[in-house]
Amino acid sequence: MQYSIKNYYKALKFLGRNAEFTPLDLMLLLQYKSGLPKEKLITENYGFQLSLFKYLFYLLDLLFLRFSFPIHYIIRKKEFYSHEFFIEKGILIPRPDSETLVEAVIEKIKILVSRGETEVSVAEIGTGSGALILSVMKYFNDLNFPVKFKFYGVDRSEIALRTTKKNYFYLFQNPGNHNGLKKYRSVKSTMKRPDKENNFLFILFRSDLLNCFLSKKRNKKPYFSNGVKGDNCSGNAEGKPGFDLIFSNPFYISPRDFKKCERKIRWYEPKKALIAKKNGDYFYLKILGQSFDMLRHGGYLIFETGDDAQACRVEQYMKEKSFGIEKIKDLTGISRVVAGRKR
Numbered sequence: 001m002q003y004s005i006k007n008y009y010k011a012l013k014f015l016g017r018n019a020e021f022t023p024l025d026l027m028l029l030l031q032y033k034s035g036l037p038k039e040k041l042i043t044e045n046y047g048f049q050l051s052l053f054k055y056l057f058y059l060l061d062l063l064f065l066r067f068s069f070p071i072h073y074i075i076r077k078k079e080f081y082s083h084e085f086f087i088e089k090g091i092l093i094p095r096p097d098s099e100t101l102v103e104a105v106i107e108k109i110k111i112l113v114s115r116g117e118t119e120v121s122v123a124e125i126g127t128g129s130g131a132l133i134l135s136v137m138k139y140f141n142d143l144n145f146p147v148k149f150k151f152y153g154v155d156r157s158e159i160a161l162r163t164t165k166k167n168y169f170y171l172f173q174n175p176g177n178h179n180g181l182k183k184y185r186s187v188k189s190t191m192k193r194p195d196k197e198n199n200f201l202f203i204l205f206r207s208d209l210l211n212c213f214l215s216k217k218r219n220k221k222p223y224f225s226n227g228v229k230g231d232n233c234s235g236n237a238e239g240k241p242g243f244d245l246i247f248s249n250p251f252y253i254s255p256r257d258f259k260k261c262e263r264k265i266r267w268y269e270p271k272k273a274l275i276a277k278k279n280g281d282y283f284y285l286k287i288l289g290q291s292f293d294m295l296r297h298g299g300y301l302i303f304e305t306g307d308d309a310q311a312c313r314v315e316q317y318m319k320e321k322s323f324g325i326e327k328i329k330d331l332t333g334i335s336r337v338v339a340g341r342k343r
């Protein structure tokens with residue numbers, strides 16, 4: 001027996017006024033359930049048929065939306081920097097704000113390349129879904145720069161590393177065409193290591209910040225490596241690892257501000273990926289303390305920040321370490337990125 005869905009507006013009403021969803025969330029759900037593109041859904045007046053089983057799941061998902069469950073955890077994907085990324089509960093949903101950070105990282109890598117570097121090593125602390133580091137990798141992979149790139153991602157969370165690995169395969173093997181977990185299962189058996197990006201070493205480590213690169217743990221086995229030849233991290237004169245660029249979108253919400261966040265953030269997103277002590281600045285200070293020695297001279301340390309006040313504080317911390325600073329605003333005019341160049 002088939003059940004017809006033609007109740008976009010009824011569903012909107014059902015979800016009620018206080019629910020934290022947008023009409024776009026419902027549209028995304030309908031697209032996911034029907035497998036139809038948005039334009040087709042509109043011309044068909046949102047009408048499509050579902051089996052009883054799928055219809056019951058549709059009603060259940062409406063209930064989830066009603067109780068502020070984020071739509072991206074239901075449809076298991078999120079668009080970021082024009083690519084689709086697999087998302088699951090336990091992973092921070094990548095925010096459009098972070099595209100400013102991706103742009104800044106790309107721009108600084110271009111500067112490094114224009115200075116004549118033939119090998120560029122980049123590390124992201126806290127990869128989450130991998131949306132940021134993979135967007136940067138994809139950009140340079142498509143440009144085919146004659147440079148050897150080494151990308152390193154670290155995260156403390158196993159689920160984050162697993163998701164980053166999945167998204168690596170999506171992006172380089174099955175670009176722009178996955179349907180959440182279902183599609184992942186169907187491509188998993190045929191996964192090969194992408195061979196196009198020969199110049200791209202990509203290694204993931206499960207690690208507390210950059211500890212995996214410190215001398216004693218230097219030979220720690222990676223969580224994932226794409227098999228391209230290269231060392232785990234080339235060292236500088238003192239035998240410490242030397243990166244050209246380190247970037248991070250650390251968790252930067254203070255416990256007080258967290259209480260003011262929407263329910264869908266407070267109830268369902270991983271607190272460990274969001275809340276930080278010391279007015280939200282705890283991890284900036286930790287990363288700054290650790291990564292200074294790991295950056296080559298002329299290299300960059302780039303952070304995403306929450307607002308203008310935090311950007312000013314981070315600027316101050318970096319100036320104390322003698323970084324040359326640049327602050328970059330997002331499209332809404334908020335200082336979203338602080339980039340420091342090690343002199």
Ligand SMILES: C[S@@+](CC[C@H](N)C(=O)[O-])C[C@H]1O[C@@H](n2cnc3c(N)ncnc32)[C@H](O)[C@@H]1O
Pocket residue numbers: 092093094095098125126127128129130131132154155156157160207208209249250251252272273274
């Ligand atoms: C704010 S999220 C950023 C995720 C992703 N980069 C993004 O922008 O969507 C912070 C990430 O840092 C990770 N993390 C938290 N503490 C960490 C630590 N001590 N060392 C490494 N990663 C950590 C969390 O698991 C989380 O994935």
